[in-house]
Amino acid sequence: MAPTTAHITCHGLTFGRPDGTPLFDGLDLALGPGRTGLIGVNGSGKSTLLRLIAGELTPAAGTVRAAGDIGYLPQNLTLDTSRPVDEVLGIEGTRAALHAIESGDADPEHFAMVGDDWDIEERTRAVLDDLGLHDVGLDRTVGEISGGQSVLLRLAALLLRRPAVLLLDEPTNNLDLRARQRLYAAVDAWRGVLVVVSHDRELLERVDEIADLRDGEVVRFGGTLSAYEAAVAVEQEAAERMVRAAEADVRRQQRERVEAHEKLARRAAAGRRSARSGSLPKILVGGRERQAQQTAGRTRALHEDRLAGARERLKEAESAVRDDAEIRVELPATEVPARRRVLTLADLVPRHGARADLQVLGPERIALTGGNGSGKTTLLRTITGELDPLSGEARVHVPLRYLPQRLDVLDDELSVYENVRRLAPRVPGQRIRAQLARFLFRAGRADQVAGTLSGGERFRASLAALLLAEPAPQLLLLDEPTNNLDLASVRRLTAALDAYRGALLVASHDLPFLREIGITRRLRAEGEELMEGEPL
Known part of the structure; x- marks a missing residue:
């Protein structure tokens, strides 16, 4: 070793x-x-x-x-x-x-x-x-x-x-x-x-x-x-308490500064009234005015210093709170009625893998599991029409979008924005850029060439292209969607898919992810038949 x-x-x-x-x-x-x-x-x-x-x-x-x-x-x-x-x-x-x-x-x-x-x-x-x-x-x-x-x-x-x-x-x-x-x-x-x-x-x-x-x-x-x-959760809880305390201190200093200014204003007004009444000698009135001005200046400086200090402490407290950027996925509102036919696999025999005879109705959430080499990806590509079956047929009854495992839906020579625009030519450019910002491609990052993206960035760009393509999907096929995501983005994707009202067919080995997106049915690619699997 x-x-x-x-x-x-x-x-x-x-x-x-x-x-x-x-x-x-x-x-x-x-x-x-x-x-x-x-x-x-x-x-x-x-x-x-x-x-x-x-x-x-x-x-x-x-x-x-x-x-x-x-x-x-x-x-x-x-x-x-x-x-x-x-x-x-x-x-x-x-x-x-x-x-x-x-x-x-x-x-x-x-x-x-x-x-x-x-x-x-x-x-x-x-x-x-x-x-x-x-x-x-x-x-x-x-x-x-x-x-x-x-x-x-x-x-x-x-x-x-x-x-x-x-x-x-x-x-x-x-x-x-x-x-x-x-x-x-x-x-x-x-x-x-x-x-x-x-x-x-x-x-x-x-x-x-x-x-x-x-x-x-x-x-x-x-x-x-x-x-x-x-440990981070404990640290962040303490940091957030510090932020709340610092925010309260800023509000208190602002309130005290306003109260001090109002008090000085009342004193100045009283001084002016005394001067106009003639009840005090002019030399005494002038001395009091100079003293009041000096006191007011010191008071204002004191409260400005206190407020600046409170704001600085707030800034330091906020810097200790993590603000991890996470993708904000908003899937199209494409609700599918409970008994509507979504997908039919009629005695389908793919080029590789198990024979499938399947009817998908309404917003079913199906997990496709099985060992490496069992033909899961081949089945998904056959459903999309990328591959011809050996026999049988796959009939898709609603708009479909497919996110492949290899994330090869992008043209590496084009920018992220251009890739999305290519799949959604009628969507206004500003809307595309606004949606890309939700996937963390803000400002110039949307113009980054796809070939230079990291694995996680490539996933985000591919998912954005899928969701903005026309027409909006009522059936999503996802092949190992969590492979290139960080932990925070997996949580965000999970929440988005949990809220999606269309049908899902997801090939994944990530059992915690499949449980969290509310899978209703499990199919296992094993041997010569696509079998109903055990609940997750």
């Missing part, structure tokens, strides 16, 4: 967004052995920080050092489908040399290639079996396995390398429940430096510390996500 002396050090790290906006400005961070969960809102720079540590990006200033070699599993994993499994695992040369020796070829280069790895196939098989890849042969190609299996395959390659530092970016995306359990076990067993970016709550309950990336700085907390959230 990786040496316990491994560590990561970032000193004075500076890096900016493609549009020039600073992301990190002199960041200092040191991580030693143990499991660190790196969290933060979408766009805070979590994936960028991992890429800087991994050496895929070069900082504008500062240094990044790691003691020991680094293994990095990116969020958006793309593998050439023609590549053999052993090549992805990095053992193809050793295997070829070993097989040559076994066949009688005594070339010294073969022995040099094998080195001490005479058990490479057995060791590789053990790693694959631990990750549940029992049926993945070393001579198969990537195109023959599912997306979730390809993620585990890349993790297996890293585990075989035994790096000192392991960086994982949203590793449970696209993994079914069994595959997630195997990844959890691998994380539990890790003894080197592990940094994992994730919104998977169960995974974040297995780390030794939480590192919250916020406004270009990292706040660290020794403990799991739930312990960190509890």
Whole structure:
């Protein structure tokens, strides 16, 4: 296993967004052995920080050092489908040399290639079996396995390398429940430096510390996500009490300033009346006027200073209260009557996966579950008409919108605004920009080119395009919608879908999310038939 002396050090790290906006400005961070969960809102720079540590990006200033070699599993994993499994695992040369020796070829280069790895196939098989890849042969190609299996395959390659530092970016995306359990076990067993970016709550309950990336700085907390959230809740409750107290102080100082001004005004008026009456000598009246003016000046300055101090204390108190920007999803008001036909699958046999015979009526909320490679995505794409079935048919009776798992609905060459405008040509531009602001694409961010977006930003842009497209959807098909969202945005999306009155068909491995959006029916893709599943 990786040496316990491994560590990561970032000193004075500076890096900016493609549009020039600073992301990190002199960041200092040191991580030693143990499991660190790196969290933060979408766009805070979590994936960028991992890429800087991994050496895929070069900082504008500062240094990044790691003691020991680094293994990095990116969020958006793309593998050439023609590549053999052993090549992805990095053992193809050793295997070829070993097989040559076994066949009688005594070339010294073969022995040099094998080195001490005479058990490479057995060791590789053990790693694959631990990750549940029992049926993945070393001579198969990537195109023959599912997306979730390809993620585990890349993790297996890293585990075989035994790096000192392991960086994982949203590793449970696209993994079914069994595959997630195997990844959890691998994380539990890790003894080197592990940094994992994730919104998977169960995974974040297995780390030794939480590192919250916020406004270009990292706040660290020794403990799991739930312990960190509890500590933050206590801290925020105290901060909000301080704000309320500071607001009350500002109001009191404002009231006292007004009362003091009114008192001074009454005294000045009384002085003027005395002067006009002639009851006092002029020299005494003049002295009193000068004294009153000096007193008034001191009183005004005193109350202005007190009010300024109260406002400054309010500003400091407010700065301690978190104001995380969250997407504000407003789904179209497309209520579907209870008995209206929404979707009919008539003896449908997709190109891959289970046969489906299904009737969806009214605003049903259906969860589509099943293991990696069971054909969930294929079924959704067949319903949308992207793929032709082998037999049978899919009839959609209402306006439909589909948010794919790979978020490939955007044109990477166009801006976020242009992508939405392309799908909603008749919607006024100001309305599009107003809606994009609800998805946190405010001002110039709406003009950011789609190809430069982070995973979470890309999801928000894709969801905005889906909701603003014409006509408004009465049936939403969602394929792993929580994969690229931060925890706050998952909560917001959950609330929006909970309020949606149309029909939902959601493929997801995220059971807490499915429970919270009020799923009424569960279908499981297993074997040759799409089966009714157990309640969530």
